[in-house]
Structures are given as C-alpha cells and as structure tokens.
Amino acid sequence: MKNLFARRAEKQNRSFTREILDMTKRSLAISFAGGLPDESLFPRDEIRQEFENIFQNHDNSLFQYSSAKGIEALREEIAKTYHKTTKDEILLTSGSQQGLDLVCKTFIDSGDVVVVESPSYLVALNIFKMFEADIVEVKLNKKGVDTKELERVFKQRRVKFFYTIPTFHNPTSWCWSDWTREEVSRLAKKYGVILIEDNPYEALRFEGEKPLGFDRLLPAQTVSLGTFSKTLVPDFRVGWIRGDKDMVERFQTMKENSDLQSSKIPQLLCAGLIKSGKYALHVELLKKEYRQKRDVMIESLREYFKDTIEFETPKGGMFIWVKFPHFVDTMELFEFAIREDVAFVPSKVFFSDERKSSFARLNFTNSTTFEIKEGIRRLKNGYEKYIDDR
Amino acid sequence: MKNLFARRAEKQNRSFTREILDMTKRSLAISFAGGLPDESLFPRDEIRQEFENIFQNHDNSLFQYSSAKGIEALREEIAKTYHKTTKDEILLTSGSQQGLDLVCKTFIDSGDVVVVESPSYLVALNIFKMFEADIVEVKLNKKGVDTKELERVFKQRRVKFFYTIPTFHNPTSWCWSDWTREEVSRLAKKYGVILIEDNPYEALRFEGEKPLGFDRLLPAQTVSLGTFSKTLVPDFRVGWIRGDKDMVERFQTMKENSDLQSSKIPQLLCAGLIKSGKYALHVELLKKEYRQKRDVMIESLREYFKDTIEFETPKGGMFIWVKFPHFVDTMELFEFAIREDVAFVPSKVFFSDERKSSFARLNFTNSTTFEIKEGIRRLKNGYEKYIDDR
Numbered sequence: 023m024k025n026l027f028a029r030r031a032e033k034q035n036r037s038f039t040r041e042i043l044d045m046t047k048r049s050l051a052i053s054f055a056g057g058l059p060d061e062s063l064f065p066r067d068e069i070r071q072e073f074e075n076i077f078q079n080h081d082n083s084l085f086q087y088s089s090a091k092g093i094e095a096l097r098e099e100i101a102k103t104y105h106k107t108t109k110d111e112i113l114l115t116s117g118s119q120q121g122l123d124l125v126c127k128t129f130i131d132s133g134d135v136v137v138v139e140s141p142s143y144l145v146a147l148n149i150f151k152m153f154e155a156d157i158v159e160v161k162l163n164k165k166g167v168d169t170k171e172l173e174r175v176f177k178q179r180r181v182k183f184f185y186t187i188p189t190f191h192n193p194t195s196w197c198w199s200d201w202t203r204e205e206v207s208r209l210a211k212k213y214g215v216i217l218i219e220d221n222p223y224e225a226l227r228f229e230g231e232k233p234l235g236f237d238r239l240l241p242a243q244t245v246s247l248g249t250f251s252k253t254l255v256p257d258f259r260v261g262w263i264r265g266d267k268d269m270v271e272r273f274q275t276m277k278e279n280s281d282l283q284s285s286k287i288p289q290l291l292c293a294g295l296i297k298s299g300k301y302a303l304h305v306e307l308l309k310k311e312y313r314q315k316r317d318v319m320i321e322s323l324r325e326y327f328k329d330t331i332e333f334e335t336p337k338g339g340m341f342i343w344v345k346f347p348h349f350v351d352t353m354e355l356f357e358f359a360i361r362e363d364v365a366f367v368p369s370k371v372f373f374s375d376e377r378k379s380s381f382a383r384l385n386f387t388n389s390t391t392f393e394i395k396e397g398i399r400r401l402k403n404g405y406e407k408y409i410d411d412r
Numbered sequence: 413m414k415n416l417f418a419r420r421a422e423k424q425n426r427s428f429t430r431e432i433l434d435m436t437k438r439s440l441a442i443s444f445a446g447g448l449p450d451e452s453l454f455p456r457d458e459i460r461q462e463f464e465n466i467f468q469n470h471d472n473s474l475f476q477y478s479s480a481k482g483i484e485a486l487r488e489e490i491a492k493t494y495h496k497t498t499k500d501e502i503l504l505t506s507g508s509q510q511g512l513d514l515v516c517k518t519f520i521d522s523g524d525v526v527v528v529e530s531p532s533y534l535v536a537l538n539i540f541k542m543f544e545a546d547i548v549e550v551k552l553n554k555k556g557v558d559t560k561e562l563e564r565v566f567k568q569r570r571v572k573f574f575y576t577i578p579t580f581h582n583p584t585s586w587c588w589s590d591w592t593r594e595e596v597s598r599l600a601k602k603y604g605v606i607l608i609e610d611n612p613y614e615a616l617r618f619e620g621e622k623p624l625g626f627d628r629l630l631p632a633q634t635v636s637l638g639t640f641s642k643t644l645v646p647d648f649r650v651g652w653i654r655g656d657k658d659m660v661e662r663f664q665t666m667k668e669n670s671d672l673q674s675s676k677i678p679q680l681l682c683a684g685l686i687k688s689g690k691y692a693l694h695v696e697l698l699k700k701e702y703r704q705k706r707d708v709m710i711e712s713l714r715e716y717f718k719d720t721i722e723f724e725t726p727k728g729g730m731f732i733w734v735k736f737p738h739f740v741d742t743m744e745l746f747e748f749a750i751r752e753d754v755a756f757v758p759s760k761v762f763f764s765d766e767r768k769s770s771f772a773r774l775n776f777t778n779s780t781t782f783e784i785k786e787g788i789r790r791l792k793n794g795y796e797k798y799i800d801d802r
Contacts, residue, residue: 069475077460084647086449086645119670119672145672152669256477259673280509285648
C-alpha cells in the first residue's frame with residue numbers, strides 16, 4: 023500500500039469528482055457528470071411495504087450479528103441469474119465497490135500487473151493505484167477489447183487479473199460482441215488470467231440480445247461483480263460477488279476483516295422485492311424511462327451539435343460517450359461548460375495516465391427530459407465559447 | 413499485502429472462531445465465546461417507530477447516493493460526546509471494524525511497526541497481519557499498559573501507531589487508570605506516535621468514574637473508533653472514527669474507495685433515537701441487565717471453581733477474563749468444554765504469536781442468567797475431565 027504522500031496525490035483526482043457533485047448541488051446547474059439513477063423513479067411504496075413485511079416476519083435475530091456471506095434468500099435469488107451457480111458461489115457486499123476492494127485485497131500484491139480496458143472506470147483505476155498495481159491499458163473498441171493487443175500483454179507480462187466492464191461499459195456504454203467474449207475467455211484460459219467482470223449495467227438493456235456470459239464461458243476463472251444500486255436504490259448498498267466457491271471463501275475472509283458483515287435488512291428487502299416480482303417490474307419501468315431519456319439526449323445532441331461530434335447510440339446503461347473534434351481538450355471544455363451551468367466528466371480521468379483527450383461522458387438517467395434538452399443547449403453554448411477562445 | 417498462501421494460513425485462525433459460532437448454533441450448547449449483545453433487549457418497537465419517522469420525513473433523496481462522510485445529524489450527535497469536537501472530525505463507518513480497515517489503509521505500509529497490548533483483540537491482530545505490519549506486543553496490566561516497556565519500544569523502534577482498547581479492554585475487560593492514560597499521552601507526544609483507541613465498550617460502564625479521555629489528553633494524535641453495535645444493534649453497522657480534520661479527510665477518501673458510503677437509513681435511525689432520548693434510556697437498561705448477568709457469572713464461577721481460578725470483576729464491558737492454573741492450556745480445555753456443550757475463547761488467539769496460555773474469555777451478555785449458571789457448571793465438568801485426563 024502506498025503511504026500518505028502518494029495517497030494525497032491520488033486524492034486530487036477524487037476531489038475533482040467531489041467538486042463536480044458539490045457544484046451541481048449548489049446552483050441551478052444541470053449535471054450529466056454523475057452515474058446516479060433517477061430518484062423520482064425509486065419504488066418508495068414497495069420499499070416501505072417490504073420494510074413492514076420484514077419487521078413482521080422476523081424476530082430480534084434480525085438485528086444481531088450474522089454471517090459475512092449475507093442472507094441465504096438473496097444469495098439464492100442472485101445465483102439463479104447465473105449459469106449453473108449455487109448460493110455458495112455468491113457473497114453479498116456493500117455495493118459492488120466493496121466487491122472491488124475485496125478483489126484487490128485478495129489478489130493484488132504491490133507491483134502486480136492488472137490489465138484494464140482503455141478507457142476504464144475512474145474509481146477502479148484509483149483503487150488499483152492505491153493497491154500499487156502496475157496498470158496496463160488495452161484499447162477498447164466498439165465490439166470489445168482489442169484481443170490481439172490483449173494476447174500480447176498476456177504473453178509478455180505475468181498478469182494477475184483483467185478488469186473489464188464488458189456490458190454497457192463505463193464510460194463508453196459499449197457492449198462486447200459474443201465473439202470478443204469467446205476469444206477473451208480462450209486467452210484467459212490459455213494464459214491463466216483471472217477475469218474480473220464488473221457488471222452494474224447489464225440489467226439496464228434497452229435493446230439487443232443478452233450477451234454471452236462469462237459465467238457460461240469461463241466460470242471457474244471469472245469473478246463477477248453485481249449491484250442493486252442502479253436497478254433499485256443506491257443507499258441500500260447491496261452488491262455481490264460471484265466466483266468459484268474457493269474464491270468466495272477467500273473474499274468472505276476479506277469481508278470479515280473489512281467490516282464483519284453488511285446489514286441484513288436491505289438484503290432481505292431486495293430478496294422480498296425479487297420474490298414478489300416487484301423488482302422485475304421495476305426494472306422494466308426503468309428500462310422504458312431510461313431509454314426515453316437516452317433518445318431525448320441523442321436528439322438534442324444531433325440538434326445542437328449536428329455533425330461536430332460523434333457517438334454511438336448505447337443499447338443499455340447510463341451514459342453517452344461523445345467524441346469531440348480531435349483538437350478539443352475536454353478538460354478545458356469542462357471549464358467553459360461549468361460557466362454555462364452544465365457538467366459532464368472529461369475523458370482524461372478514465373485513463374490511468376490522465377492524458378489529454380477529446381471525449382466526454384454524459385449521463386442521461388439523472389436529469390429530466392427538460393433538463394437534458396436544456397443541458398445540451400448549454401453545453402453547445404459552452405462549446406462555442408471554448409472554440410472562440412482558442 | 414500478503415499473497416494468497418499467507419492469507420490461507422491466517423484464515424485458519426478465523427475459521428476457528430467461525431467453528432465456535434457454528435457449533436453453538438447446531439446444538440443445545442451454551443456459548444460464552446462470542447462478543448454478542450443480548451438480542452432479547454434490542455429496542456424493537458423504538459426502531460420500528462423510528463423507521464416510520466424516517467419514511468415520513470424524507471423524500472426520495474433518502475435512497476440516493478450521498479457523501480461518504482455519513483449524515484450530518486449523527487456526526488453532530490457523536491461529536492458532542494467528545495471534548496471540543498466538531499462534526500468534521502467524525503466520519504461514519506460500517507461498524508468500528510471498518511474504522512480499523514480504514515486506519516490500516518491510511519497508515520500501514522508493509523513492515524511498519526504497530527504496537528498492541530498483550531493480549532489484544534483477535535480480529536485487529538488478524539488485520540494488522542494482513543497489512544503486513546510488524547506487530548510488537550507490550551504487556552497489559554490491570555491498570556493499563558506497562559508504560560516502561562512501552563517507552564522502550566517507542567524509543568527503539570519507529571512506531572506507526574499504538575492500537576489500544578483502554579476502556580473495558582477486549583479480552584480482559586480491564587480499564588486503564590487515568591495515570592496510565594496521562595503517561596501514555598506524554599510518551600505518544602514525545603515520540604510522535606499516533607494512538608488508535610478502539611472504544612466499543614465505554615458506554616457499558618456499570619460502576620466507577622468515566623475515565624480521562626484521549627480526546628482531552630491528546631486530541632490531535634488520537635484516532636478513536638466507536639460503534640452502536642454494542643449499545644443499539646449490530647446489524648445496523650453504524651460505527652464512527654473520530655480524528656483530527658485532516659486525518660478524517662484521508663479516512664474519507666479510503667472509505668470512498670472501499671465502499672463509496674454506508675446506508676443513511678440506519679444512521680438516521682441512530683440520530684433519531686439519540687435526539688429523542690430513547691438511546692440514553694436504552695443504554696441505562698443494558699447497563700442494569702448486563703451488570704446483573706456479570707454478577708451471576710461471578711457467583712457461578714466462585715461457586716463451582718472456588719479458588720482454582722483467578723479473575724477481576726469487570727467494571728464494564730462484556731467479558732470476564734479467567735486465569736486457570738499455570739499448567740492449564742485453555743486450547744486443550746476448550747476441547748473438553750465443547751464436549752460438555754459449553755464454549756469460551758481460549759487465550760492463545762489474543763496473542764500475535766498464538767502462544768499457549770491459561771486464560772479464558774467468557775462473555776456474559778449473550779446468555780440468560782439460567783444459561784450462565786448452567787454453562788459454568790458444564791465448564792467445571794469439562795475442567796475436571798481435562799484435569800483427570802492429564
């Protein structure tokens with residue numbers, strides 16, 4: 023682990039994100055920066071009813087210490103969503119963020135090589151740095167990671183694991199093709215590399231077929247991280263790790279050392295909503311609403327930016343990954359956008375070396391359709407002022 | 413961080429504890445092993461009412477992502493319990509166990525010297541080993557740590573921090589004298605050592621004066637860990653860290669990287685129960701009930717063991733630390749006790765080298781007074797068979 027000075031440096035990066043969040047709370051700004059779900063859609067009444075059920079159906083052992091594994095009923099429900107998986111291959115965590123922490127604690131020794139897609143999830147990069155991993159980036163294309171480059175890395179370096187977000191990736195929202203998944207499974211098997219699949223967005227699939235899962239392709243070597251933060255509510259902090267039984271045992275020990283256990287109450291609540299079918303209905307609602315928001319953002323981007331920018335229509339997830347002309351530094355553009363009261367995340371934070379680049383990640387789930395239209399209008403204003411200023 | 417093999421070895425130790433817990437669930441056994449509160453005393457109705465209040469008084473932002481710091485209302489209430497402390501010096505954690513994890517992540521680099529009392533809290537020892545600390549034990553006496561030995565260590569080694577449970581210590585339940593606290597503060601200041609004060613039991617003081625706090629003696633160099641697990645319910649996973657503002661900022665970054673944030677709902681619940689005065693009433697009830705259980709265990713120990721064993725009457729906390737005759741290995745005694753369907757924690761797990769020793773930690777909070785009497789009777793039977801078998 024790095025000592026204080028290294029950590030301070032890395033904090034700069036985090037506080038940039040914190041700053042965006044603070045900024046957007048302070049003013050009438052519109053934020054496309056966070057990865058927040060739409061809170062107006064939270065199933066408040068269903069949650070309240072389920073709390074009531076939990077109180078009625080449990081004695082005081084509900085509030086006592088319990089196993090670090092998490093409650094059986096929810097592990098069983100989650101196991102069902104994977105190929106040939108039992109509850110013993112599931113560990114409940116405090117959000118999928120904790121899954122990532124436990125994975126690092128279990129696998130990373132200082133100097134270990136960790137492969138990531140380029141770009142990749144900001145906070146994952148920060149954590150890998152904190153654990154002193156040697157981060158190697160492999161280019162991500164629209165159909166998935168560049169498998170030739172990946173094989174070169176697997177061949178040349180002793181890789182501890184490959185961290186990937188194959189389905190509705192953060193920040194790009196791209197989804198790996200089945201071919202890429204098969205090829206990566208083959209390579210991982212050949213070179214003995216563990217796959218860490220971070221999968222918070224898969225349930226938010228607006229169109230297209232369910233992609234081929236690593237639980238089917240390479241179950242023994244894949245660790246999958248999941249969460250209810252995007253599909254139910256973030257505050258419950260219910261996530262999970264799926265891995266083979268031995269790995270899950272090790273993660274459990276790390277969990278015990280990290281915080282003993284998570285609260286059973288939100289776990290029971292998730293299990294209850296799944297069993298009653300309310301969870302599935304809610305996810306359908308989210309997909310409908312988010313898809314509509316996505317479409318509004320795409321229309322607005324086309325209306326205001328015409329062919330100045332490039333982007334793919336995401337088939338799921340929460341973000342649109344916009345490519346500005348190559349001369350644009352989105353970190354600079356960000357300053358101009360902020361002055362127009364609109365925020366996004368500049369691409370540089372998604373690269374481990376924080377290099378200058380011309381992409382922007384725009385979240386479409388946490389704004390109303392009115393705010394989306396208005397926010398894109400403001401972004402265009404900011405963009406014009408930025409261009410004029412060059 | 414250690415790699416897999418080292419971790420496996422260390423798991424043996426954990427699974428011993430897990431085994432005790434499993435064993436006691438399976439049978440009619442009586443367990444004095446865990447550190448569990450009495451669940452029949454959990455303030456169920458007050459909790460239910462408070463949940464109701466929270467739903468009524470909050471909009472959907474209750475369920476949204478929020479700050480890693482934890483809710484302001486609770487940080488304010490906790491700050492009031494310390495000398496000249498503000499809410500910015502408090503970070504809410506997922507139990508005090510997570511506080512320990514964040515402390516390790518923030519301070520320990522591989523090979524760093526960490527001083528602990530001998531004996532010390534089992535799980536803390538495990539975590540320090542996991543972070544590859546060089547653990548140095550300093551003898552604990554009834555009035556506190558041996559300050560001469562402590563100064564020798566502070567002088568000879570570059571100590572990162574001194575981890576201590578000065579008030580109703582785990583496993584001994586001993587409470588440091590004010591003189592020891594003053595002397596240790598002086599030494600910590602002189603040698604620039606941070607104090608990590610783990611303080612889960614202080615609120616459970618049955619008699620005697622409130623001890624002099626490190627928040628008063630050495631506020632800038634002390635990090636205190638607290639929890640509602642022993643005084644309210646463990647499942648809420650609400651704990652906290654008190655430290656100076658800069659340190660708390662660093663802990664917050666570590667918290668963000670570990671699990672983003674904890675759930676606001678149990679935090680609001682704790683704050684609500686404190687504000688309404690119900691929490692204070694509940695703690696009074698616990699003290700009365702636990703004191704009575706302590707007295708029953710002491711009577712039973714005297715009745716069955718006469719002067720075979722030695723122990724102090726704890727003035728607070730959850731344990732009695734019993735010294736068997738010097739030739740007794742409590743790890744062996746444990747096997748005999750288990751056959752009589754009674755469990756305790758043998759002392760060896762509280763020493764970092766797991767050396768053979770003749771103490772036992774008996775918990776008195778999680779059994780009924782009937783079970784306490786019956787359990788001590790069984791322990792005596794087990795003890796006699798152990799002696800006969802030698």
